[in-house]
Amino acid sequence: MSAAPDSATAQAGEISLDASQLRPGVHVRLPVPWIEHQFMFNSFVIADDEQARLIAAMNLPQIFCDPTRCRVPPLPRQPPGEEAAADPAASAAESARLRAVAAARMAEKQERSRKMTQLRERLDKAQQHFVGAAKAVGGAIRHFTTNPREAVRQVDKVSAESTAALLADPDSAIALIAEKAQDDGHAAHALSVMTLALLIGKQAQLPEAALRALGIGALLHDIGKVTINASILRNNERNRHEEAIYQNHCRAGHELAARAGNLSQAMLDAILAHHERFDGSGFPDRLAGNAIPLAARLVAITNRFDNLVNPVDYRCALSPSEALSAMWTREKKAFDATLLQLFVRAMGVYPPGSIVQLADGRVAAVVGSAPPGKPLKPKVLVYAPEVPRRQSIMVDLAEDDTMSIERPLRLQERPAEELDYLLPRRKINWSYLADQR
Template identity: 65%
Template sequence: MATDPARGDSHIQEGEIAIVAAQLRPGVHVRLPIPWMEHQFLFSSFVIADEEQVRLIAAMRLPELFCDPRRCRVAPLPRRPDLAVDPATTVDSDAEQARLAALTAARLAEKQERSRAMQRLREGLHKAHRLYAGAATAMSGALRNFSARPQASVAEVLRVGAESTAAVLGDADSVLVLIAEKAQDEGLAAHSLAVMTLALLIGKQAQLPPAALPAIASGALLHDIGKLQISPSILRSSERNRHEEALYQSHCQSGYAAARRAGTLSPPVLEAIRHHHERFDGRGFPDRLSGSAIPLTARIVAIANRFDNLVNPLDPRRALSPSEALSVLWTRERAACDQQLLELFIRGMGVYPPGSIVRLTDGRIAAVVAAAAADRPLLPTVMVYAPEVPRQQSIILDLAQTDDLGVERALRLQERSLEELDYLLPRRKISWSHLAERRC
């Protein structure tokens, strides 16, 4: 029978056994059959770390607990059938009972404050998703109508770019993670929005004047406008012949020409459209520019574009994790990029970029929802996979504020179960877009 984890699951689950508090000791797994907000522990299901946790659970006087032997490091203590009352439900002294009660109250208060902080983060995520959803709709329409109504489409693109830039600059303490429903039918619009967000992150990291950011946003949104005139079969092909490759490369010039005909775009925007496939080493296209001869806006969009193509390729089987994509950019493709901008981008994204799936040091799985602060690069903010907690009340932890928890390693989406991904990334893809002022 389905249960509501918000109320706590008082029914034994597959693979579990029922135990009592007297059987607990460090190393034993325990699941508390009460609602998450009614106990002082971070999780309802965990492996006991020390004797103090044993005493705190015993003081709760729960008639029954659950244990998954597969998660135990040591076996539970034997249960004594001759005892009518579980001896662990009695506390030796009034002083000890008072101490445990005070500790429980303090931890519950701390948990409630943490829950309020989680709620603020969740509200930021929901706000970011609403922003993304509106921008995706607007961009889909603008791109679809670009040929027939170029000036109106450009006006819509400029509006989306300005609103997105304002969102980045608006709140110095905010964390903005765009949770992107990168469905196949969103196509170019979804890619354009991801590249825009990443390009704005680079611009912020480079401490460019705020007045320069809207042009970066608009250039990123329109960088692939020339692809609208190319057959999808050619765009998706990984083995183009010479004619098809020449046609593919023409999207830079044709997009530039179409954008110029609209008549309202600034030179930096137009430069991003024409030159976003130039390489710093001069081996790009269409004009084989190199180094600082490549306009700044194009250099920024080029890095953002390549990163999103690595993480969200046309063939999902070739998708890299955000961490892997950063590694590829630095170790294999550094010569193609403005190295100074690439360093800023990697610094801004962090060791574990938003959207990464990671294993924590306690073995739990989590999704990174905000990269770590620059002074603690290994400790991002994560959403923890905890099926006993409803997702709308999901546990979001700033690991820099959690003394005993960190990241063990990054994982690939392909390695995780559908249940985990549905919980952590319900739309299966998260845009790599942590834009917090504290990181710049």
């Protein structure tokens, strides 16, 4: 990411103000490091007289303003020496009050920063889990045909660890970051499908043993693809012959897994029937309704979601909110309605990984699910290029009445520098799944 512009120099279109020109509705940019002042952002529109007084009390040599962002024009600049006379005692008392307010807000900002650092550390820990899990699953997939028992052992270990993490940490939950690395795309997809399936399974209150079996089946659901030429898998316009080969990956995977000899029926069901559809339109056996095993119905939902968000052709990618909307409005008949509803509820109105516009015009990435009582209030990371990304501003909207989401945004419509800041891994489809109580 390119370096941020010099904050002490006027940027294109900006003018310089002094404190006498400040009033509510005027845009300001403070030319000091973000960490050295009490406001949430360096650049903002003054909300009230108190904010104007607090900015004036900073005694900055200059303040920058973008007139196009002002709701009202700045006040006329006062000539030097024409300040209104004031009672010295009253001025001293007001200065002391403003210093106390600034100190309290600075302490509040530092406490917010501490909480966000803790959240960021949990997300980093989850990413480390993903990297290790992806390596293990990638190796298991590559070596499944030659050493299936060892491959299943590795997959079982990943499923057990992920299931335990999901159940043990409901507040920060699981964050497996689905980076579609070119050399390990199958593993990343498998991890996405597994974690999302576990999320639905937990919503459905499946016992831990069933969750663990579900996790293994989800990780191996596409194992049959190891028998198919990569050119067919990457082709979005397969002819009838190629489509028949592609659809055979379900049965081929089931046969490979059955020969391993140490997988349960639920695991085998997920592999064989994850492309079956509730309305009978799927494959390989055109099963319908509850004739489709439960594990396969679960994996069918999360497999479809991940394929919509991270398709072979990235230009066709949907945002998480768009993918959920498409599945609910256009494809609902294809899935178990009860399980799909649980999935939509778990992911939330603004699923993690979504890019949104806030009510004040700022852009943010959703990094944490909203609490059940406030479905429109997730945790967000705000685009603020003047703030180093490792210190980036994360806001829990459920605890902040001053900020809200206005609408979701499409990834394809956002500039590269914005996405590099908000989603540095670029192919995230979701990044944080909080427990839904």
